[in-house]
Amino acid sequence: MKKLLLGNAAFARGLYEGGCRFVSSYPGTPSTEITEEAAKYNEIYAEWAPNEKVAMEAALGASIAGARAFCGMKHVGLNVAADPLYTAAYTGVNGGLVIAVADDPGMHSSQNEQDSRHHAIASKVPMLEPSDSQECRDYVMEAFDISEKFDTPVIVRMSTRIAHSQSVVDCGDRQEKELLEYTKAPQKYVMMPAYARGRHVFVEERTLKLTEFAETSPLNKVEINEGTKKGIITSGAAFQYAKEALGDSVSYLKLGMVNPMPVKLIRDFAAKFDEVIVIEELDDVIEAHCKKQGVNVKGKEIFGYIGELSQTIIAEKLLGKKNEMISLDADIPVRPPVMCAGCPHRGVFYALSKNKITVSGDIGCYTLGAVAPLNSMDTTICMGASISALHGFNKVRGAEAEKRSVAVIGDSTFMHSGMTGLVNIAYNATNSTVIILDNSITGMTGHQQNPTTGMNLKGDPAAAVNLEELCKAIGIKRVRVVDPYNIKETESAILEELEADAPSVIISRRPCALLKYVKHNAPLKTDADKCRGCKMCLKLGCPAISMKDGKAVIDHTQCVGCGICEELCKFDAITK
Amino acid sequence: METRSIMIVGVGGQGSLLASRLLGNVILAKGYDVKVSEVHGMSQRGGSVVTYVKYGDKVNSPVIEKGEADVIISFEQLEAARWVPFLKKGGKIITSVQKLDPMPVITGAAAYPEDLIGKMREKGIDVTAVNALELAEEAGNAKASNVVLMGVVAQKTDFGEEVWQAALEQCVPPKFLELNKKAFELGKKAAE
Numbered sequence: 001m002k003k004l005l006l007g008n009a010a011f012a013r014g015l016y017e018g019g020c021r022f023v024s025s026y027p028g029t030p031s032t033e034i035t036e037e038a039a040k041y042n043e044i045y046a047e048w049a050p051n052e053k054v055a056m057e058a059a060l061g062a063s064i065a066g067a068r069a070f071c072g073m074k075h076v077g078l079n080v081a082a083d084p085l086y087t088a089a090y091t092g093v094n095g096g097l098v099i100a101v102a103d104d105p106g107m108h109s110s111q112n113e114q115d116s117r118h119h120a121i122a123s124k125v126p127m128l129e130p131s132d133s134q135e136c137r138d139y140v141m142e143a144f145d146i147s148e149k150f151d152t153p154v155i156v157r158m159s160t161r162i163a164h165s166q167s168v169v170d171c172g173d174r175q176e177k178e179l180l181e182y183t184k185a186p187q188k189y190v191m192m193p194a195y196a197r198g199r200h201v202f203v204e205e206r207t208l209k210l211t212e213f214a215e216t217s218p219l220n221k222v223e224i225n226e227g228t229k230k231g232i233i234t235s236g237a238a239f240q241y242a243k244e245a246l247g248d249s250v251s252y253l254k255l256g257m258v259n260p261m262p263v264k265l266i267r268d269f270a271a272k273f274d275e276v277i278v279i280e281e282l283d284d285v286i287e288a289h290c291k292k293q294g295v296n297v298k299g300k301e302i303f304g305y306i307g308e309l310s311q312t313i314i315a316e317k318l319l320g321k322k323n324e325m326i327s328l329d330a331d332i333p334v335r336p337p338v339m340c341a342g343c344p345h346r347g348v349f350y351a352l353s354k355n356k357i358t359v360s361g362d363i364g365c366y367t368l369g370a371v372a373p374l375n376s377m378d379t380t381i382c383m384g385a386s387i388s389a390l391h392g393f394n395k396v397r398g399a400e401a402e403k404r405s406v407a408v409i410g411d412s413t414f415m416h417s418g419m420t421g422l423v424n425i426a427y428n429a430t431n432s433t434v435i436i437l438d439n440s441i442t443g444m445t446g447h448q449q450n451p452t453t454g455m456n457l458k459g460d461p462a463a464a465v466n467l468e469e470l471c472k473a474i475g476i477k478r479v480r481v482v483d484p485y486n487i488k489e490t491e492s493a494i495l496e497e498l499e500a501d502a503p504s505v506i507i508s509r510r511p512c513a514l515l516k517y518v519k520h521n522a523p524l525k526t527d528a529d530k531c532r533g534c535k536m537c538l539k540l541g542c543p544a545i546s547m548k549d550g551k552a553v554i555d556h557t558q559c560v561g562c563g564i565c566e567e568l569c570k571f572d573a574i575t576k
Numbered sequence: 577m578e579t580r581s582i583m584i585v586g587v588g589g590q591g592s593l594l595a596s597r598l599l600g601n602v603i604l605a606k607g608y609d610v611k612v613s614e615v616h617g618m619s620q621r622g623g624s625v626v627t628y629v630k631y632g633d634k635v636n637s638p639v640i641e642k643g644e645a646d647v648i649i650s651f652e653q654l655e656a657a658r659w660v661p662f663l664k665k666g667g668k669i670i671t672s673v674q675k676l677d678p679m680p681v682i683t684g685a686a687a688y689p690e691d692l693i694g695k696m697r698e699k700g701i702d703v704t705a706v707n708a709l710e711l712a713e714e715a716g717n718a719k720a721s722n723v724v725l726m727g728v729v730a731q732k733t734d735f736g737e738e739v740w741q742a743a744l745e746q747c748v749p750p751k752f753l754e755l756n757k758k759a760f761e762l763g764k765k766a767a768e
Contacts, residue, residue, distance in 0.1 A: 004601060109615070237638075240637045310639055311637045326661060332657055335622075335679070372683055541682070557718045
């Protein structure tokens with residue numbers, strides 16, 4: 001049965017067909033749809049965990065219990081889950097354990113451009129890398145087999161262009177996998193020093209066996225084109241770019257298994273050619289392996305370490321070819337992403353921007369508060385860092401800073417890793433002000449449920465964390481809730497809590513305007529006679545408001561009638 | 577058949593994901609190899625978004641680069657203009673005449689360029705311009721502009737009516753099907 005599937009959906013298909021029973025993940029672009037698609041299969045139990053560490057530990061637990069299990073995350077999520085990963089490498093598995101990590105070369109939706117292959121090498125866990133949707137399905141099934149055969153977790157590395165490209169997939173039926181027997185085995189699963197020493201020996205032996213496997217596994221494909229003098233070693237998306245740019249004019253060694261890499265296979269391939277070039281995105285992982293084995297290759301000196309590759313970059317660097325293109329005689333203004341019309345975050349950022357507050361930011365839609373015209377963010381580092389970094393900032397700068405700075409963090413990010421930072425504020429005492437932007441959903445990744453929303457991944461009712469009670473239990477005495485559509489209330493709450501000589505939490509609560517259950521008001525209108533063109537409303541950075549002939553106008557197709565601009569207009573020029 | 581490259585461009589939230597899914601399924605039904613590549617996540621929040629659709633006997637790279645697109649389908653004038661360098665010489669543009677000010681225009685840091693469609697035609701580009709928003713509203717919902725544009729594409733290509741109808745039925749939820757079929761028809765008529 002042939003289907004056009006997103007790489008991530010094909011990955012989920014591989015989980016289904018491979019008999020996976022348990023999925024626990026945290027959303028992160030470009031990995032999210034693997035878990036969303038897996039949840040659509042009734043045979044698979046699937047959940048959103050509060051963070052990637054919890055997800056991986058849950059999946060490892062399911063594996064130890066005898067099930068084929070999976071957890072998925074984006075590249076930076078694997079940093080959060082690195083702790084269980086490096087020890088899961090020692091314990092190995094019972095039921096097969098597959099981990100997806102999705103890298104984001106080009107940083108389409110990420111805060112850094114890390115290359116997750118380093119985690120596979122450092123943790124000594126095998127890693128496969130598919131190059132289209134068909135391989136996503138096939139490699140996941142193969143990964144389960146490798147996992148059980150070699151007693152190891154297996155990472156499948158995705159990247160944006162593989163995860164978010166649809167291509168044709170030949171699908172099959174599910175292989176039902178019964179729970180394997182669970183036998184107590186402390187030498188394998190209790191990783192205290194005495195037992196872990198034994199497992200490290202096992203890990204090193206396993207790596208030798210996996211290297212042997214890599215020499216002959218069909219995952220690593222050699223394609224010799226007759227009469228060619230140049231050999232290309234590549235993997236993943238880079239293979240597709242190379243094929244398109246160079247076609248049959250070169251020969252290929254495509255590595256489907258990028259850790260551990262074969263030695264003899266690479267040497268034998270390289271020996272056939274005058275010149276061997278490694279084409280890989282981000283770091284020089286394959287290149288460094290080749291050079292370590294004494295194979296003379298070129299790579300990063302041609303392509304560099306930054307951003308995505310493409311067929312045109314390869315054609316230009318290796319063939320000196322450049323495409324002709326048409327250019328218009330016009331300056332085209334950029335169109336950066338913005339907070340949506342009616343976004344509940346806007347009111348908070350307007351108040352912060354107006355009062356020139358230092359803002360310790362976090363990861364989510366609200367990171368867009370950093371851009372013009374709100375320009376209301378000083379730092380954004382990683383999940384949860386808003387709260388912990390604010391504490392450090394305030395500790396060294398003292399009361400002056402405490403009265404002029406806040407942390408902003410979303411509901412899902414707070415559950416992910418903001419809570420522990422708040423514990424630190426309460427425990428180690430700074431009078432910091434934390435604003436939880438509770439829009440009742442995980443927004444940026446496309447509306448996933450989280451522990452505060454009262455629903456689970458399958459759409460069933462679930463226990464909801466009460467944020468007010470949680471913050472109080474942590475030791476924060478000043479906890480209050482505001483409606484960000486009410487700018488005056490929001491602003492005065494922020495100013496009061498900044499002044500208070502105690503740590504405080506403001507929960508700015510209003511569901512995301514894009515949620516299906518949110519009822520929108522009728523779009524607002526401007527009265528051209530009353531509008532003085534003062535541009536006060538433009539300070540909100542609402543995409544529905546623009547100026548035409550010196551007067552503000554509201555685009556009725558975008559406006560959801562949130563009323564913030566109406567509140568701000570001093571001349572009553574904006575009405576229902 | 578040599579690989580053909582189509583770009584679908586617009587502003588995040590305008591519905592390019594459905595448009596590309598429709599086109600992808602139409603192409604699949606015709607038996608071609610096909611890749612449809614899109615970027616999810618941050619850029620979807622009102623930013624400039626692009627989807628690549630490539631098909632032929634065998635498609636390798638899922639992305640389209642400068643000077644490679646046979647057709648650019650745009651939901652918005654400025655976005656059509658932005659991606660012109662990606663068009664092949666002799667390539668075509670199908671665009672809605674809708675204009676949406678980007679944030680630098682809203683804040684006054686930049687101006688929305690005048691007569692973009694004229695400027696594209698000056699460069700010898702074959703431009704089909706339709707008022708997809710107005711036609712979508714006529715069909716019953718402004719959000720159906722994406723399907724209006726697919727109607728235009730259907731009229732300008734020869735994949736055949738049957739596969740388009742099947743793709744609509746496959747990709748559109750039943751309760752919106754009638755509305756979208758109407759939008760599709762209006763798009764086709766506009767391109768006659």
